[in-house]
Amino acid sequence: MQKVPTVYDVAELAGVSIATVSRVLRKPHEVADATRDRVNAAVLDLGYVPSGSARSLAARRAGAIGLCLPDFDGIDDDPALAPVTFSDGQVPTVLDFPEDVELGDNLYISEVMLGTEIEAWQHGLAVTIAVARGSRGTDIFDNLAGRVDGIVTLARTIPDQQLAHIARRVPVVVLAGPRAGDEYDHITTDNREGMRVMTSHVVEAHGVTDLAFVGGPADSPDDDARFRGFCEALRTAGLPVPSAPVARGDYTRVQGRSIGRRLVADGGVPRALVCSNDQTALGVLDVLTGAGIRVPQDVIVTGFDGIDASEMSRPRLTTVYQPMRDLGRAAVDTLLHRLRDTQLPPQTRSLPVRVLLRDSCGCLPAQAA
Structure with a gap:
């Protein structure tokens, strides 16, 4: 194995001090053109790579x-x-x-x-x-x-x-x-407000009174805020407020499909499914369309995040876009x-x-x- 070149080797080959080599590598604009060219040529010739550890010690930063x-x-x-x-x-x-x-x-x-x-x-x-x-x-x-x-x-x-x-x-x-x-x-x-506005739209613009919230992990603070926004919109509309989501997943499309299959099998699909994230909503959408349930004519489905896949789904997913x-x-x-x-x-x-x-x-x- 060849010896790893050091800053001393570069300085010797270029005929300059190690301080000059360091200056060329860190602040090249402060060094004369001819000197900078000699140092850069030596760096290329030797295959020298500055030591990240050494730089971190000098700067007291890991970078x-x-x-x-x-x-x-x-x-x-x-x-x-x-x-x-x-x-x-x-x-x-x-x-x-x-x-x-x-x-x-x-x-x-x-x-x-x-x-x-x-x-x-x-x-x-x-x-x-x-x-x-x-x-x-x-x-x-x-x-x-x-x-x-x-x-x-x-x-x-x-x-x-x-x-x-x-x-x-x-x-x-x-x-x-x-x-x-x-x-x-x-x-x-603003998870709570985003979900509140979404839910209010489904209720007021589409006249839906039978809604269910499909949640994510129980320990997710985002999911908690979104569920509170959902409940606030129902309360304002004078609709029954659930104590918990109709189902919980892990924010993946796989779990969204599993939830969708369970709702279809139980005959418990409401008029609107307000999902805590897009991937869950897309999984639910996969199952509903596969079962011949029309979206949005039979069931409205909404998500949260605004991932690219929500724009490409069929039908395109109504969602709350957050600047991820x-x-x-x-x-x-x-x-x-x-x-x-x-x-x-x-x-x-x-x-x-x-x-x-x-x-x-x-x-x-x-x-x-």
Whole structure:
């Protein structure tokens, strides 16, 4: 194995000091053209790559932020998911996943990740992603906290006690959850109001009095806010207010189909199904259309998020659009403010939402409320 070139090798080949090499790499505009060209030529000739660890020590910054996400893919510590092995240099022919996993199912997460990466890139930062999967999640998060300048995480991803421990080392920004007696920065969207307006539209514009709410995980603060908005709209309209959603899923299309099949089999499909997110709504829509139930003529279906798939479904899904990408960008922006001034009081930022009226509630063409 060849010796890894160092900054000293570059300086010797270019005939300059190591301080000049460092200046060329960090602030090239401050160095004369001829000197800069010699250093860059030496870097290319030697194949030199600056040490990230050395830069971090010098700047007292890792140059990276951590993004901690919940395990939405269903892959856990299942012994059936044994490590992939190679023999004689051959690639294994099959990688086995549980049957109920739909890869690429969580487009909300994808948009948040993209927004995080874009904002980090604009500030010259890398993003390190960790997933709370299985029994190793705790160790992974602790390890991540020692390698980044701050952490962005979705609410309920990291246990409260562990999150408090991590926050003693690096700043933490929590996405999609209200403040609950903590001192972290929070970024959320107006979930309650968005769902209130959506439900009021179904009741007032379409004259529906038989509605049911299809919820997500019981511990989701977003789902709780959306259900409260749903109940508020019913209460205002003088309609019966349920104590709980008619069914709960895990925000995936797979679970939406399962809920839809159960409602159809039980004969309990109401005039309108107000779903807590788009993926659930799309899964319900799959089952209803497959069973010959017309949407919106027989049943109105609505969602929440505004993922691209909601625009491409047939019929197109009426939904509450939340700025998912902006959530990620706002989280990084807030984290950078926190790094610049650690004495700032905890910040809470709520981003606005829009109700998109489409085919699945009977509104044509698409409108925004």
